[in-house]
Amino acid sequence: MKTDLAIIGAGPAGMAAALAGQECGLHVTVIDEQAKPGGQILRQPPKQFTVTGWLEDRVYREAKTLLNQASEKSAIIWQFHSAVSAIVSPGVHDNFTLIIAGQNGIRELLAKRVLITPGCFDMPVLFPGCNLPGVMASGGIQAFVKCQQLVPGERFLFVGSHPLQLIVADQIVKAGGKVAGVIFAQSRSRMLALLKSPFTVLRNFDKFAQVGAAIGRLYKAGVPITFNQTIVRANGEDILQSATVAPIANDGLIQKTSTSDIKCDRLGICFGFLAATELAWQAGVECIWDAKRGGWITIHDEWMRSTVPGISVAGEITAIAGADVAALEGQIAAYGCASSLGSVSLQQVEKLSVLPRLKVKRLRRFARILTELSWPGASLLDQLESDSVNLCKCEEVTIGSFFRMMQLNPHITTANSAKLLSRAGMGLCQGRYCQYSVTRLMARQLGVSENKIGAFTSRFPAKAIAIHDLLKCE
Ligand SMILES: Cc1cc2nc3c(=O)[nH]c(=O)nc-3n(C[C@H](O)[C@H](O)[C@H](O)COP(=O)(O)OP(=O)(O)OC[C@H]3O[C@@H](n4cnc5c(N)ncnc54)[C@H](O)[C@@H]3O)c2cc1C
Numbered sequence: 137m138k139t140d141l142a143i144i145g146a147g148p149a150g151m152a153a154a155l156a157g158q159e160c161g162l163h164v165t166v167i168d169e170q171a172k173p174g175g176q177i178l179r180q181p182p183k184q185f186t187v188t189g190w191l192e193d194r195v196y197r198e199a200k201t202l203l204n205q206a207s208e209k210s211a212i213i214w215q216f217h218s219a220v221s222a223i224v225s226p227g228v229h230d231n232f233t234l235i236i237a238g239q240n241g242i243r244e245l246l247a248k249r250v251l252i253t254p255g256c257f258d259m260p261v262l263f264p265g266c267n268l269p270g271v272m273a274s275g276g277i278q279a280f281v282k283c284q285q286l287v288p289g290e291r292f293l294f295v296g297s298h299p300l301q302l303i304v305a306d307q308i309v310k311a312g313g314k315v316a317g318v319i320f321a322q323s324r325s326r327m328l329a330l331l332k333s334p335f336t337v338l339r340n341f342d343k344f345a346q347v348g349a350a351i352g353r354l355y356k357a358g359v360p361i362t363f364n365q366t367i368v369r370a371n372g373e374d375i376l377q378s379a380t381v382a383p384i385a386n387d388g389l390i391q392k393t394s395t396s397d398i399k400c401d402r403l404g405i406c407f408g409f410l411a412a413t414e415l416a417w418q419a420g421v422e423c424i425w426d427a428k429r430g431g432w433i434t435i436h437d438e439w440m441r442s443t444v445p446g447i448s449v450a451g452e453i454t455a456i457a458g459a460d461v462a463a464l465e466g467q468i469a470a471y472g473c474a475s476s477l478g479s480v481s482l483q484q485v486e487k488l489s490v491l492p493r494l495k496v497k498r499l500r501r502f503a504r505i506l507t508e509l510s511w512p513g514a515s516l517l518d519q520l521e522s523d524s525v526n527l528c529k530c531e532e533v534t535i536g537s538f539f540r541m542m543q544l545n546p547h548i549t550t551a552n553s554a555k556l557l558s559r560a561g562m563g564l565c566q567g568r569y570c571q572y573s574v575t576r577l578m579a580r581q582l583g584v585s586e587n588k589i590g591a592f593t594s595r596f597p598a599k600a601i602a603i604h605d606l607l608k609c610e
Contacts, residue, residue: 139165139213141473142234142247143466144220144415147175148199148459149253149451151206153466158211160474160485165213165245167220167236169599174203176255176275177459179283187285195346199459215245221597223250223419223447232446237597241605249446249473252416253466256409256430256452260569261296261512263520264369266405267529270376274404278304287313289402293379295319295367296406297512299327299347302361304404306350309357316400317360319381321407321512324363330509340502366390366516370403379403390519407512410572411453417594420444425586428511429455429504431572432591439472440465448473457503464492464499518580527577528570530563535577542581549582550590551575564600567592 141157143150146168157164166173172180178199181187191200206212218238225232234245258273265271270289274296280288281304292308293316294301305315320327330344331337337344354361368390369380382395411430413423422443423432434449436442442449450469451462471485523536541548541558548554551561551574560574561567567574571592579586 137165137244138246139163140247140477140479141165141249141251141470142167142232142245143251143253144168144234145175145253145255145451146170146173146206146214146216147253147255147451147462148177148202149255149462149466149469150175150251151202151466152463153251153253153450153470154212155202155206155209156467156470156488157474158209160471161479162470162474162477163213164211165215165247167215167218167234167245169217169219171216173206173214173216174199175459175462176279178203179279181283181285185285191282193346193349195342197342199463202463219599219601220415221599221601223252223415225419225444225446235597237599237601237605241608242601248477249448250419251440251448251450251466251469251473252419252421252434252442252453253449253451253462254412254415254453255462256411256456257568258405259408259410259431259572261405261407261517261520262525262527262535262573263367264522264525265371265376267526268370268372268376269374270372270401271370271403271405274298274301274304274406275409277402277404278307281307281311285311287311290314291316291400292402292404293317293319293398293400294404294406295321295379295381296404296408297321297516298406298408298510299506301404301406302347302350302354304406305359306353309353309359315354315357315359316398317362318354319365319367320361320363321366321384321516322363322509326509327363330505336502336505339498366520367403367405368392368395368520371397376401376403384516388513388515390516407517408507408510409452409456411456412568413453413591414566414568414594415598416442416447416449416453417591418596418598419447421447421449423591425575426455427514427576427586428507429457431575439475440469441472455503456507457500458506461496461499461503464496467492468496514576514580517576521577527573528558528560528563528567530565530569531559531561533558533560533570538574538577539581542578549578549584549588551578551592552590554578555592561592566595566598
């Protein structure tokens with residue numbers, strides 16, 4: 137199969153890009169692992185489910201409009217249940233081969249331009265007990281509620297520093313679940329700093345209204361929302377039974393001597409998000425480190441073109457900034473691809489992108505304030521770690537053994553060399569979950585920047601492929 141523009145990911149960035157690309161006369165193909173479009177923010181229930189009032193808050197309205205518009209465009213080719221495992225470039229930049237694993241095995245797609253929009257995932261945070269069954273990413277808990285209409289636990293506790301945990305706690309309460317509390321590491325006054333600028337509030341009214349309504353419903357349901365506290369340990373024999381939390385003093389130090397235990401069988405962790413850059417790395421796209429805006433994020437120009445000619449990037453992999461920015465970036469990226477393929481002139485796309493650019497600029501300002509406020513701080517992450525905690529859960533490499541490896545091998549100064557010697561990052565998840573911590577720990581230990589430590593080399597397949605499917609390939 138051949139296409140002009142292959143878009144990897146059918147979230148807001150991918151959907152907006154598909155619409156813009158198709159309107160500019162391109163043959164567009166969108167590939168997504170999920171069964172339906174919408175991405176993380178609009179994870180849809182299966183078609184067999186009858187769901188009333190699905191994501192009815194005003195804040196989802198714009199993304200849902202985009203979803204309807206994109207779904208109705210019959211000219212867009214959608215490939216669902218399909219994971220792109222590699223982007224191969226034979227050296228000629230308008231001829232890429234995508235290796236796609238789907239329900240019927242592995243297939244190839246030839247594309248003149250590729251747009252990577254794979255979104256982000258919850259940032260894993262290391263603390264004693266973090267690998268106990270029952271400890272989950274808040275986004276993972278939310279996926280059960282949004283998509284499967286299922287409350288995956290009896291008694292939830294949410295801990296972190298990102299406001300999304302209020303939304304997820306509210307969705308659990310609305311769905312009939314019990315929430316023992318929502319705990320923020322920041323002070324209440326730091327969170328309220330967002331309200332200081334009336335312009336910021338007015339311009340982002342829907343988001344503030346959603347969080348305000350969620351807080352109101354949580355208070356009504358008797359769910360305590362506390363500040364200046366953090367998780368220090370998850371407890372249980374084989375499964376989570378309680379969480380130990382501790383206050384954080386004004387100097388940022390965790391008061392580990394005045395802890396308290398909260399009974400729960402699900403612990404939602406919500407300290408922020410990491411950009412899903414593994415496929416971009418594999419394709420040779422350059423990334424830079426930004427601890428607060430997604431870890432490794434992709435470099436791009438004003439048309440969202442990456443450092444690899446012919447490959448563009450949009451959405452959360454360019455920096456965590458929310459669904460609205462993702463959609464606008466997708467649109468601009470598609471215009472860039474269309475003009476480079478000659479289906480529209482540069483003047484035309486320059487005109488078309490004036491408004492999206494203005495909107496992105498304004499929204500990015502808010503996104504920056506939000507990421508700044510939601511960032512837990514390196515000091516907190518450092519204090520939560522302990523030697524016995526698994527840094528890489530796939531290969532069961534503890535923080536202690538990783539540091540010992542570094543002490544014994546002072547010549548090891550990059551994430552890649554540390555991976556070879558320690559095995560951290562060699563497991564099933566291909567380092568998705570430990571890469572951020574490995575980079576952070578090494579930079580701290582060696583006193584150098586994370587960009588110097590570098591990332592793990594991203595290998596084929598970027599997404600897991602069944603061995604029997606691989607064997608069928610020539
Ligand atoms: C778990 C989670 C829950 C979230 N919930 C909310 C929320 O409730 N409200 C909110 O405002 N924001 C939420 N966010 C943030 C939200 O995801 C983004 O702001 C927005 O969806 C970003 O759009 P995107 O197009 O960049 O990526 P996404 O919406 O994440 O879309 C990316 C798509 O790419 C697909 N994909 C990734 N890799 C591949 C591959 N190799 N092959 C094929 N397909 C691939 C994924 O299946 C996904 O559908 C959430 C984020 C996460 C991680």
